[in-house]
Amino acid sequence: MAKQSKEKAEEKEVKSKKKKARKNAKRPSEFFEKDSLKVLRETLDSLENGFTKLPVASGSIKKRRDFNRVLQEVAERMKDNYPYFHPLYAGQMLKPPHPIARAAYMLSMWINPNNHALDGGRASSKMEKEAVAEIARMFGWKTHLGHLTSGGTMANLEALWVAGQVSPGKEIIASGQAHYTHSRISGVLGLKFQPVQCDRDGRMDLDALKELLDTGEVGTVVATIGTTAVGAVDPLPQLIELREQYGFRLHADAAYGGYYTLADNLAKETMETYDRLGEVDSIVVDPHKHGLQPYGCGCVLFHDPMVARLYKHDSPYTYFTSEELHLGEISLECSRAGASAVGLWATQKFLPPVRGGEFAKSLEKCREAALKFYGKLRVDARFVTPFPPELDIVIWAPVADTTTKASAISRAIFDEAAKRNLHLALAELPVTFFDIDSPGMRRDSETITCLRSVLMKPEHLEWMDRIWRILDEATNLVMAM
Numbered sequence: 001m002a003k004q005s006k007e008k009a010e011e012k013e014v015k016s017k018k019k020k021a022r023k024n025a026k027r028p029s030e031f032f033e034k035d036s037l038k039v040l041r042e043t044l045d046s047l048e049n050g051f052t053k054l055p056v057a058s059g060s061i062k063k064r065r066d067f068n069r070v071l072q073e074v075a076e077r078m079k080d081n082y083p084y085f086h087p088l089y090a091g092q093m094l095k096p097p098h099p100i101a102r103a104a105y106m107l108s109m110w111i112n113p114n115n116h117a118l119d120g121g122r123a124s125s126k127m128e129k130e131a132v133a134e135i136a137r138m139f140g141w142k143t144h145l146g147h148l149t150s151g152g153t154m155a156n157l158e159a160l161w162v163a164g165q166v167s168p169g170k171e172i173i174a175s176g177q178a179h180y181t182h183s184r185i186s187g188v189l190g191l192k193f194q195p196v197q198c199d200r201d202g203r204m205d206l207d208a209l210k211e212l213l214d215t216g217e218v219g220t221v222v223a224t225i226g227t228t229a230v231g232a233v234d235p236l237p238q239l240i241e242l243r244e245q246y247g248f249r250l251h252a253d254a255a256y257g258g259y260y261t262l263a264d265n266l267a268k269e270t271m272e273t274y275d276r277l278g279e280v281d282s283i284v285v286d287p288h289k290h291g292l293q294p295y296g297c298g299c300v301l302f303h304d305p306m307v308a309r310l311y312k313h314d315s316p317y318t319y320f321t322s323e324e325l326h327l328g329e330i331s332l333e334c335s336r337a338g339a340s341a342v343g344l345w346a347t348q349k350f351l352p353p354v355r356g357g358e359f360a361k362s363l364e365k366c367r368e369a370a371l372k373f374y375g376k377l378r379v380d381a382r383f384v385t386p387f388p389p390e391l392d393i394v395i396w397a398p399v400a401d402t403t404t405k406a407s408a409i410s411r412a413i414f415d416e417a418a419k420r421n422l423h424l425a426l427a428e429l430p431v432t433f434f435d436i437d438s439p440g441m442r443r444d445s446e447t448i449t450c451l452r453s454v455l456m457k458p459e460h461l462e463w464m465d466r467i468w469r470i471l472d473e474a475t476n477l478v479m480a481m
């Protein structure tokens with residue numbers, strides 16, 4: 001009898017273990033990387049050891065139950081998000097930070113350095129200078145002036161602020177597909193701004209640009225190296241030639257596309273632009289886009305370090321206490337997150353931003369995913385595609401009688417795909433980007449709402465067949481309605 005109940009108990013235990021294992025298998029650890037938390041715990045102790053000469057000052061949490069409850073509430077609230085970290089999120093320009101960036105950022109939070117001045121963030125300011133110099137080296141710059149910013153908008157603001165001072169009263173020019181921030185920033189800075197139309201490839205139209213240059217009013221041309229909507233790359237070799245003729249300042253907004261300078265699998269024309277990127281006067285690149293960083297990390301670089309003179313200021317409350325360069329002396333923003341510099345520095349140590357390296361290969365995979373996706377769309381009679389992707393953004397529109405109907409179908413496919421956990425994006429683009437005549441579509445609008453996918457996670461390549469299957473199913477369903 002005793003033997004029987006022992007066996008039963010053992011059987012029960014095995015069953016319960018199996019149940020637990022099954023439950024664990026479905027736990028979110030299948031989605032979120034958590035190993036770094038263990039390393040973070042260890043390195044946090046090591047960081048703390050650097051301060052043991054101080055008298056003890058307890059750092060424990062007060063009101064622990066409230067703390068737990070509030071954090072649980074945060075977890076609940078954060079569930080109301082698209083799954084940006086997942087390969088089936090293939091919509092907007094969103095990329096998860098690398099675990100080392102996240103861990104290094106968090107580690108530095110126990111210090112919370114401020115990279116305004118060395119007094120507020122000695123170690124992290126040094127790390128920022130090193131990390132930024134490495135980004136400058138990506139573009140072949142041995143000397144430069146630059147720093148991190150809170151994002152691409154602030155970085156471009158600094159570049160245009162400098163441009164405005166170098167050529168006062170002159171216009172800023174950017175393509176019609178440039179980020180809207182340029183016209184807005186110009187307004188903020190009191191500078192005149194004019195958009196130039198794009199050609200059928202989504203790039204700045206050079207004839208239209210020449211007409212504006214002939215007015216003699218242009219001080220700065222902004223070349224977009226990877227437009228936000230379609231990933232088009234403005235033609236630098238021709239722009240550099242025009243600069244020789246007209247003498248304008250050339251700024252490259254490479255907030256999204258800058259890191260592609262490391263990729264080996266770009267089209268010849270695109271590669272020719274990246275090969276000349278080092279010849280511009282200033283560059284903006286966002287580590288919080290393709291550089292695997294948490295948000296709050298943009299970067300502005302000037303080729304001529306002498307632009308530092310434009311930043312010169314004197315105020316009674318700055319606390320620049322050493323001869324060494326305080327980053328606040330060459331930045332429009334005062335307080336800045338030292339943690340951003342720490343995250344970036346750690347990421348670049350772990351994955352050096354060099355050609356042929358692991359980081360470069362991950363970008364190449366994103367482009368490969370885009371080419372694969374484009375290849376499938378191009379031969380599918382249900383869709384029209386414009387130019388091939390230059391980087392990793394793919395756009396397409398459904399074939400319909402009219403462009404207005406196609407727009408409505410795009411929106412319906414977007415919704416149906418989302419119901420199947422495939423998250424795409426929508427973009428309003430000029431009809432002229434598409435060859436609508438071949439499938440016999442009638443143009444009854446100037447723009448078309450098309451589907452857009454930013455394939456900026458290397459995992460998108462492996463997931464492409466699955467992404468395609470879902471899109472196929474969603475499209476069939478919508479088109480049968």
Ligand SMILES: Cc1ncc(COP(=O)(O)O)c(C=O)c1O
Binds near residue numbers: 181228298
């Ligand atoms: C080309 C380009 N420039 C500037 C920006 C603005 O950058 P941020 O959103 O970091 O301010 C973006 C954002 O997508 C962009 O794609």
